[in-house]
Amino acid sequence: MKILLLAGDGIGPEIMVEAEKVLTALALPVMLDRALVGGAAYAATGHPLPPETLAKAKAADGILFGAVGDPRFDSVERHLRPEQAILGLRAELGLFANLRPAKMFAGLEDSSALRPEVASAIDLLIVRELNGDVYFGEKGTRMTASGEREGYDIMAYRESEVRRIAHVAFRAAQGRRGRLCSVDKANVLETSQLWRDVVVEVAADYSDVALSHMYVDNAAMQLVRNPGQFDVVVTGNLFGDILSDQASMCVGSIGLLASASLSEGKQGLYEPIHGSAPDISGQGVANPLAMILSLAMLLRHSGDDEASAARIEAAVAKVLADGCRGADLGGTMGTAALGDAVVSALNG
Ligand code: IPM
Ligand code: MG
Numbered sequence: 001m002k003i004l005l006l007a008g009d010g011i012g013p014e015i016m017v018e019a020e021k022v023l024t025a026l027a028l029p030v031m032l033d034r035a036l037v038g039g040a041a042y043a044a045t046g047h048p049l050p051p052e053t054l055a056k057a058k059a060a061d062g063i064l065f066g067a068v069g070d071p072r073f074d075s076v077e078r079h080l081r082p083e084q085a086i087l088g089l090r091a092e093l094g095l096f097a098n099l100r101p102a103k104m105f106a107g108l109e110d111s112s113a114l115r116p117e118v119a120s121a122i123d124l125l126i127v128r129e130l131n132g133d134v135y136f137g138e139k140g141t142r143m144t145a146s147g148e149r150e151g152y153d154i155m156a157y158r159e160s161e162v163r164r165i166a167h168v169a170f171r172a173a174q175g176r177r178g179r180l181c182s183v184d185k186a187n188v189l190e191t192s193q194l195w196r197d198v199v200v201e202v203a204a205d206y207s208d209v210a211l212s213h214m215y216v217d218n219a220a221m222q223l224v225r226n227p228g229q230f231d232v233v234v235t236g237n238l239f240g241d242i243l244s245d246q247a248s249m250c251v252g253s254i255g256l257l258a259s260a261s262l263s264e265g266k267q268g269l270y271e272p273i274h275g276s277a278p279d280i281s282g283q284g285v286a287n288p289l290a291m292i293l294s295l296a297m298l299l300r301h302s303g304d305d306e307a308s309a310a311r312i313e314a315a316v317a318k319v320l321a322d323g324c325r326g327a328d329l330g331g332t333m334g335t336a337a338l339g340d341a342v343v344s345a346l347n348g
Pocket of ligand 1: 068069083086087241273275
């Protein structure tokens with residue numbers, strides 16, 4: 001298996017080192033390659049997703065991605081900003097299905113922003129569409145007739161895009177507790193009405209899955225009121241971006257949530273859902289567990305290696321159950337110490 005490591009910006013390189021430690025400890029027959037991405041690539045080559053990086057990504061079976069985003073480049077033209085690297089990879093590789101699981105780890109109930117008895121019930125999967133929506137619609141700034149500037153981003157979904165993500169979500173629900181909640185804003189948005197209509201059509205193929213619908217504002221509320229009600233949630237790119245950050249704090253820290261971005265085939269990109277966290281980068285305090293859990297997802301989905309994925313996840317769960325905590329969870333362990341703890345749990 002060919003794995004491309006794209007560490008990126010901010011805390012990306014620090015947490016990538018810890019994922020590499022875990023990969024080394026597993027001693028799997030993998031070919032590793034590396035490339036620049038995001039602000040690091042922009043600084044070196046003038047583009048956040050240089051052709052060489054894209055070519056290596058296309059040739060990889062799995063891409064392990066750290067984070068992109070660097071405040072030094074916040075004012076460069078939008079198409080050259082670090083964030084365009086991840087958006088470009090998602091689009092160029094057809095990575096349309098973003099799986100963002102959120103599950104309470106034993107021992108972390110008191111770290112959640114929610115009451116422990118509410119938080120302990122969390123075991124959900126957000127299936128976020130990743131190739132459409134306002135993210136990829138026409139956008140710009142124009143002058144109105146009255147002479148003021150107006151920014152716009154077009155929200156649009158084609159029925160084929162909704163159908164393929166709906167199939168992914170229904171199949172995921174079949175493999176879990178058989179419940180799927182589709183989140184939209186159909187009371188206001190045409191895009192959402194089409195989304196809902198198409199999800200209902202696809203449901204005909206999955207009589208074993210119980211489908212429900214929820215408006216996104218209500219979903220945001222229900223996610224903190226009673227998150228245990230959710231099994232699989234399917235939603236569009238923008239709503240999924242927001243709800244997955246919210247879900248992360250419900251399980252205790254955004255430093256714990258991994259994600260997989262999948263195409264129709266086996267290829268995938270795996271990344272923590274958090275960003276580059278420039279405020280803490282370079283201090284050795286970032287939580288590497290989401291990065292390490294992303295490696296587990298890579299081995300499972302792109303490597304067909306369920307055993308190694310489960311081993312990593314069990315090691316992370318053990319480390320947390322043993323009380324290992326970084327600053328994000330009110331503890332004092334640094335990035336490297338947490339990575340080392342996972343490695344010894346793997347071997348122990
Ligand atoms: C995420 C991030 C990205 C997104 C940014 C970095 C473009 O927030 O993966 O959730 O909005 O999708
Ligand atoms: Mg996000």
